[in-house]
Amino acid sequence: MKVVVAVKRVADPNVKVRALADGSGVDLANVKMTMNPFDEIAVEEAVRLKEAGHATEIVVVSVGPEKSAETLRTALAMGADRGLLVRSDAVVEPLAVAKILKAVAETEKPDLIIVGKQAIDDDANQTGQMLAALLGWGQGTFASKIAIGGAAIEVTREVDGGLQTVNLPLPALVTADLRLNEPRYASLPNIMKAKKKPIDEKTPADYGVAVEPRLTVVRVHEPATRKAGIKVGSVAELVDKLRTEAGVL
Amino acid sequence: MIHADDGILSQEQRLMRDSCRSFVDDVVTPFIRSNWQREWDMSPGERLPSAILEGAEAIGVRTLGVPEEFGGIDLEKETEVRTFALISEEIARGDSGLADKLVQNWKVSIVLRQFAPKHLQEKWFPRLLEDPKFLLAHCLTEPRGASDRWLPYNVPEASMHTKAVLDGDHWVINGRKQFISNGFDASLYVVYANTDPSVGMLQGTSSFLVPRGTPGLTITKCNETMGCRFMNNGELVFEDCRVPADHLLVKSTALASAGQYFRAGKIIQAAKNLGVGVACFERTADYVQNYVQGGRILIKHQAVALRLADMATRIEAVRSLVERAAKAVDEAHPDADILCNMAKVYASEEIMKVATHALELHGGNGAMLEFGIEKLFRDAAIFLHMDATVDVSRMKIIKNMFPATAGKYAGPES
Numbered sequence: 014m015k016v017v018v019a020v021k022r023v024a025d026p027n028v029k030v031r032a033l034a035d036g037s038g039v040d041l042a043n044v045k046m047t048m049n050p051f052d053e054i055a056v057e058e059a060v061r062l063k064e065a066g067h068a069t070e071i072v073v074v075s076v077g078p079e080k081s082a083e084t085l086r087t088a089l090a091m092g093a094d095r096g097l098l099v100r101s102d103a104v105v106e107p108l109a110v111a112k113i114l115k116a117v118a119e120t121e122k123p124d125l126i127i128v129g130k131q132a133i134d135d136d137a138n139q140t141g142q143m144l145a146a147l148l149g150w151g152q153g154t155f156a157s158k159i160a161i162g163g164a165a166i167e168v169t170r171e172v173d174g175g176l177q178t179v180n181l182p183l184p185a186l187v188t189a190d191l192r193l194n195e196p197r198y199a200s201l202p203n204i205m206k207a208k209k210k211p212i213d214e215k216t217p218a219d220y221g222v223a224v225e226p227r228l229t230v231v232r233v234h235e236p237a238t239r240k241a242g243i244k245v246g247s248v249a250e251l252v253d254k255l256r257t258e259a260g261v262l
Numbered sequence: 263m264i265h266a267d268d269g270i271l272s273q274e275q276r277l278m279r280d281s282c283r284s285f286v287d288d289v290v291t292p293f294i295r296s297n298w299q300r301e302w303d304m305s306p307g308e309r310l311p312s313a314i315l316e317g318a319e320a321i322g323v324r325t326l327g328v329p330e331e332f333g334g335i336d337l338e339k340e341t342e343v344r345t346f347a348l349i350s351e352e353i354a355r356g357d358s359g360l361a362d363k364l365v366q367n368w369k370v371s372i373v374l375r376q377f378a379p380k381h382l383q384e385k386w387f388p389r390l391l392e393d394p395k396f397l398l399a400h401c402l403t404e405p406r407g408a409s410d411r412w413l414p415y416n417v418p419e420a421s422m423h424t425k426a427v428l429d430g431d432h433w434v435i436n437g438r439k440q441f442i443s444n445g446f447d448a449s450l451y452v453v454y455a456n457t458d459p460s461v462g463m464l465q466g467t468s469s470f471l472v473p474r475g476t477p478g479l480t481i482t483k484c485n486e487t488m489g490c491r492f493m494n495n496g497e498l499v500f501e502d503c504r505v506p507a508d509h510l511l512v513k514s515t516a517l518a519s520a521g522q523y524f525r526a527g528k529i530i531q532a533a534k535n536l537g538v539g540v541a542c543f544e545r546t547a548d549y550v551q552n553y554v555q556g557g558r559i560l561i562k563h564q565a566v567a568l569r570l571a572d573m574a575t576r577i578e579a580v581r582s583l584v585e586r587a588a589k590a591v592d593e594a595h596p597d598a599d600i601l602c603n604m605a606k607v608y609a610s611e612e613i614m615k616v617a618t619h620a621l622e623l624h625g626g627n628g629a630m631l632e633f634g635i636e637k638l639f640r641d642a643a644i645f646l647h648m649d650a651t652v653d654v655s656r657m658k659i660i661k662n663m664f665p666a667t668a669g670k671y672a673g674p675e676s
Contacts, residue, residue, distance in 0.1 A: 047280075083273055090277060198281045200322035201349070202335040204274050 014161070014183075016059045016068045017123040018093065019114055020052040020075050022084040023134040036232040039134075048084045050196075051129025053091075054189040057196035058159065059127055060092035067161045068125075070094050074117055076110050078102045082212055089207035090199035096212035101224055109217065109224045111143035116220035118148055123184065125166065130155055130188040141188035151181035155190040264543055264577055266348060270585070272338070275345055281321050282352035289317045290356030298632050306446055306484040306494045312395065314360065319394040323349060324364050327371030332387035334371075343526050343591045347533035347584060354537030355544075358641045359492030361534045363397060366444045366493075369530065370398035373452055373469070373523050377511040382471060386450055399448035400523070401439040401498060408441065409650035409658075416462035424500060426455035426468060431507045433470060435478070435500040443648075445496025446484040449474050453500070454516055469516035471509040478503030489640035490648070521599075525591045527649060528602035532584045532609035535645045539577045539613035542620035542638050546570065550623055560623070569619045576612040583608055600662045607655035610645040617642035 328334025424437025
């Protein structure tokens, strides 16, 4: 079974990012970048499928600037077999990413595609669903558990109020949720070995996909800073303030 | 700032650094912070839970230096020492004792891959790789002399007291080794002993491979230290300890041949020291931006800001020298010996000042065991002595810079 995993290079979730002064976006200059955490989970799941003898090859794909090759290298160090960078320095919206990945899927012919449920930068949560729709494949989104059974895959999904299990014929698409697994660290020996694994480079044009944005960013601004708290002298004062100032009573 | 500049690192170095940092942030630091009493457990074997070494194993930091043909990894040779520096700094940022434990394996692996006969490499490297608890140790220091031995300028009187004599097809070792990193719990030792009392130390010292459990080798105690307490420093006695003749690594010129070990060792030492400094800075920067005194956070008090600036400046100065010295060692520059001693001694004194600032800026909390700052202070203090004292390091620098005068035997002038 061949597995394709898509990964995105994003700002490190532990870093506090700032909006650009002109409000056109987020200031990413000198910000530490990393693999989208949900994509790490997707890579880990693919590697586990390979370790369990289900997957034979893992191809990891990223759409983004030159530096995204480093994100691919991390995935290779975790255990993926080869990489594909679809290079674009401009912002690529989810629909365009989905179209590119569809074209990749048509060439690679995987049995399973795993992607993170969403990227932590724009939180769009669209690519996986759009890709499955474009391919006409079944989709198991927000997966917390998967099990391969013959020519099908059973996906346990985290839905409001509980878990839902769906059975999908392969090929299928899965989007990884937080509890699917705990990704491993890329070990130092595997980082050195990953250096010898191939990364192919293409452009969106190679796949005939136009990446011009369809959306216009009006303004990006930081959330309002929280005001300092106050100490109240008595319960009576607290109740009074909750009633008169906070208006919650 | 404070950390290594990504621009000078290769992609692999960045990824390795990131893995080590995640391991430290997710596993090591939380353990150290919430188990501060463990350091003081007087059963040395119990101090560090095996989960930490297993974690180190999972990211592959225990066995750097083992060649790829034996199942290890070959780092880029031209930047190997710089990679060692980068990784040891990251681990020491979490705990310098843990870093000591691990780097000793790399350093001794360098000696083994260079000098051990092939069949012994084939025997020991796989065992090292298999067992997460397998540690290596390098035994030079003796009760009557360590680095200060180098100062009386290579005369027979300065030779090692531990002696090895060939008896048939075995070498018989007698003597004592003290202050040995990993000495208490290593599985395999590289031991230096005198094999020719008639010549100077550089011509008459040989090195041997001695497995733990060899009859005649006794590990007598774990030295309890003020810092780096998660590395168990040990003392060893050799009484008619017999090792097969093929366990001889280098005959006569063992000390002169171990140059690359010593140079890489000084860099790793300075880099671990830097890691302690970075931890001091990060903890302090966080504290002074949150702790309120006199109605405002500490960092807005100018006296506090000045100290913090001093910490940052010293760390950056140390980093610059360590990077230059590590590059010199990687490139086998003629000044490498001098520079690596400079980096080692400078790091130890500067980071001690950084740790002192950290202690002061934490006020009373700085002195509390559960706060973890006094641990950094103690860990920093050890570096003044470990792998040569400050004064001996300085003597080595001058001996190397002026070999014709300072490097000559300091007996009567002829």
